[in-house]
Each structure stands twice: as C-alpha cells, then as structure tokens.
Amino acid sequence: MSSPLQQKFICSTCCIQFSSSEERTTHFKSDYHVFNMKRKAVLMEPVSLQKYKEIMAKDVSFKTEECTYYCSLCKKRYNTENQMKEHELSKKHKINLKKNPQRAADCIKKQTIQAEEEEEDLENIPEQTLDEMIQERKSLAPKRSGKHCLFCGIESQNTEENLTHMEKEHSFFIPNIECCCDISGLLNYLHDKICIGYLCIWCSGETSSFHSYESVRQHMIDVCHCKMRYDDKTIEEYDDYYDYSSVPDPIEIIDMDDTSMTLSNGMTIGHRSMANYYKQTVKPVETRACVLANQGRSHPQIPVSMPTVNQTIGSSKALMALPEKTYADYVKSILRRQMVNNKTHRDQQQQYRKWTKLGIQGNKLFKPVCQTNV
Numbered sequence: 269m270s271s272p273l274q275q276k277f278i279c280s281t282c283c284i285q286f287s288s289s290e291e292r293t294t295h296f297k298s299d300y301h302v303f304n305m306k307r308k309a310v311l312m313e314p315v316s317l318q319k320y321k322e323i324m325a326k327d328v329s330f331k332t333e334e335c336t337y338y339c340s341l342c343k344k345r346y347n348t349e350n351q352m353k354e355h356e357l358s359k360k361h362k363i364n365l366k367k368n369p370q371r372a373a374d375c376i377k378k379q380t381i382q383a384e385e386e387e388e389d390l391e392n393i394p395e396q397t398l399d400e401m402i403q404e405r406k407s408l409a410p411k412r413s414g415k416h417c418l419f420c421g422i423e424s425q426n427t428e429e430n431l432t433h434m435e436k437e438h439s440f441f442i443p444n445i446e447c448c449c450d451i452s453g454l455l456n457y458l459h460d461k462i463c464i465g466y467l468c469i470w471c472s473g474e475t476s477s478f479h480s481y482e483s484v485r486q487h488m489i490d491v492c493h494c495k496m497r498y499d500d501k502t503i504e505e506y507d508d509y510y511d512y513s514s515v516p517d518p519i520e521i522i523d524m525d526d527t528s529m530t531l532s533n534g535m536t537i538g539h540r541s542m543a544n545y546y547k548q549t550v551k552p553v554e555t556r557a558c559v560l561a562n563q564g565r566s567h568p569q570i571p572v573s574m575p576t577v578n579q580t581i582g583s584s585k586a587l588m589a590l591p592e593k594t595y596a597d598y599v600k601s602i603l604r605r606q607m608v609n610n611k612t613h614r615d616q617q618q619q620y621r622k623w624t625k626l627g628i629q630g631n632k633l634f635k636p637v638c639q640t641n642v
Contacts, residue, residue, distance in 0.1 A: 341371060342364055414426075419494050420485070421485075442454065453508070466478045
C-alpha cells in the first residue's frame with residue numbers, strides 16, 4: 269500500500285500543492301512558475317500568486333522611459349550611457365573638442381523617449397482625412413505613364429523602350445509577360461503603389477510605409493528590390509492585368525532515350541554528358557571544283573572544266589560573260605600560278621646569294637704567294 273505523500277503533486281519552487289498531474293503540468297508552463305524559477309536562480313524567495321499579480325499590474329501601469337544620448341559635435345547618437353562614455357574617450361571626439369572648445373559643455377544632450385508610443389491606426393482616421401492625404405500625395409507624385417521608369421523616373425519614347433531600360437538598368441521584368449493583357453495598366457498600378465502609397469513592390473507586406481516616394485525608390489535600388497513579388501500570396505493582387513485563358517498547351521515529351529529527349533514542339537534536348545560532342549564544329553562538305561582538284565597536292569592544279577592560263581579567251585567581254593563561280597575560280601587559278609612562280613624566283617635568288625657569300629668567304633682563306641726570280 270502506497271503512502272499518502274506519494275499521491276500528492278507538489279511544485280517545490282512555488283510551494284504549491286495540486287490535486288492532479290495535469291494541473292501541475294499546466295502550472296509548469298505558466299508565467300508565474302517561470303517568474304519564481306528566475307527568482308530561485310538568484311537565490312531569492314518565491315512569491316505567492318497574489319503578490320505576483322500585484323507586481324505584474326504595477327509593471328503594466330508603469331511606462332518605462334528610454335533615453336538616448338546625442339553628440340552634436342560628432343553627429344552621433346547612442347542608446348546607453350556606457351556607449352556615450354566610450355565615445356567621449358575616442359580620438360575623433362577629442363579632435364572635435366579641440367576644434368570647438370566653446371561647445372564642450374553642451375555638446376552631449378540626453379533625450380527621453382517614451383517606450384510605449386501610440387502607433388497611428390489608419391482604421392480610426394476619418395475618411396475625409398485619408399482623402400486629403402491621398403490628394404496631397406498625388407500632387408507631389410511625378411507624372412504617371414508607361415513611358416516613365418518606376419525607379420529613376422527617366423522618360424523613354426514608348427513602353428517597350430521603358431521596359432528595356434528597367435530590365436537593363438534595374439533588372440526589373442514582368443513575370444509571365446506573355447499572359448499579361450494590360451502592361452500599361454500594370455505599370456500605372458505599380459507607379460501608384462510606389463509614388464502614392466509609398467510602398468515597396470517587393471516587401472510591402474513586411475515593411476511599413478515610407479515618408480516619401482523618393483525614399484521608396486532609394487530603398488528598392490539599395491536593397492535590390494526592383495522586382496515584383498508574384499507568388500501564391502500576392503497573385504490575386506495582379507489578377508486584373510493577367511489573362512491565363514490563352515495559355516498555350518504545355519510542352520510534352522514525345523520520345524526519350526539515354527542521351528536525348530524529343531519534345532512536342534519539335535525541339536531535341538541533349539544530355540549534358542554529350543556536351544563536348546554538341547560543341548564541336550562540323551566541317552562543311554566541300555563542293556568547289558578548284559578545291560576538290562587540289563586536295564592532297566603540293567602544287568595547285570587547275571580543273572579541266574574551267575579555263576586555264578594557256579587557254580585563250582577571245583576578249584574581255586567573253587571573260588566577263590562567264591558565270592560568277594567560273595570567273596572567280598579562273599582568277600584564283602591565275603593568281604595561284606603567279607604566287608608559285610614568284611616563290612620559285614625568290615628561292616633561286618636566295619640560293620644565288622648564299623653561294624656568292626660562301627665563295628667570297630672561301631677566297632679569303634687563301635693568301636696570295638709572291639714568286640721571286642733567283
């Protein structure tokens with residue numbers, strides 16, 4: 269038989285007894301138990317549940333204040349006093365003090381900021397105020413048209429040149445542009461979102477509104493957000509500008525083997541293992557008569573089917589009346605024969621000069637002997 273103590277469920281940290289294991293498990297997950305665990309870690313006595321509620325009520329009613337420290341000499345702002353003290357010991361701050369010794373007393377200012385600031389709730393703003401704010405932003409916004417860049421405001425001659433500029437300069441493109449039925453309307457909507465709504469077209473759901481359209485544009489350029497977010501969460505936002513009823517049939521695979529794949533549009537895709545074979549350049553089949561007649565020969569030979577140098581052509585008119593290919597081959601054969609003759613002549617001249625040089629050097633080896641009569 270078990271003893272009565274073994275049937276009780278107790279929290280030794282908070283000194284509370286429970287009637288069941290479920291109640292104790294729920295207590296372990298509560299903020300009250302966590303609060304006493306933190307007090308136990310620093311060797312403090314646990315508090316009762318009523319005392320804990322009083323402490324939390326005081327914390328909620330008490331508004332904490334945050335202080336920031338600003339150095340007017342160095343144009344720096346710090347959140348803690350220790351950071352400001354480290355700044356006062358820095359070399360840059362000391363140099364600025366030497367330059368402006370009269371401002372040493374009031375260069376550091378302490379500013380108090382309420383920790384719990386009331387956030388602006390757009391739902392509580394009257395409609396008239398919202399309309400006035402929109403009209404004011406419209407008056408400040410640049411001109412809206414499909415010819416103006418969304419990010420730098422440069423004007424192009426037409427919408428196509430504007431899209432080319434944004435793609436080249438800002439890497440912007442319209443996703444699924446083949447299904448976009450109203451490109452100008454989509455660009456106008458993005459313009460209003462940036463220049464009137466002061467929202468980034470990529471992270472508008474993650475960041476709050478900016479103070480001006482210039483800051484929105486600068487933000488998108490700086491963090492490479494010059495692109496549309498087009499996923500499952502934001503696809504409904506652009507439904508008015510897309511039409512997927514005319515989407516072409518998907519491409520299907522007709523035949524496939526180990527090295528290639530044939531698609532329904534007639535294209536053939538090869539495997540990457542055969543890339544070296546696909547990259548090689550195949551030499552075209554030679555059909556010119558003059559080339560075929562001289563294959564494997566060291567000296568050119570004129571084909572029988574075309575006029576040779578020895579064959580006489582009656583006049584220049586008859587020469588010009590030849591077909592273009594025959595005339596070109598005829599001229600090439602004459603030039604080739606002249607080149608061969610010139611090369612032979614140059615070789616002979618070099619050989620003669622070599623023999624002459626050797627003869628002169630040989631004559632210098634023998635000295636003339638003078639004969640005297642005895």
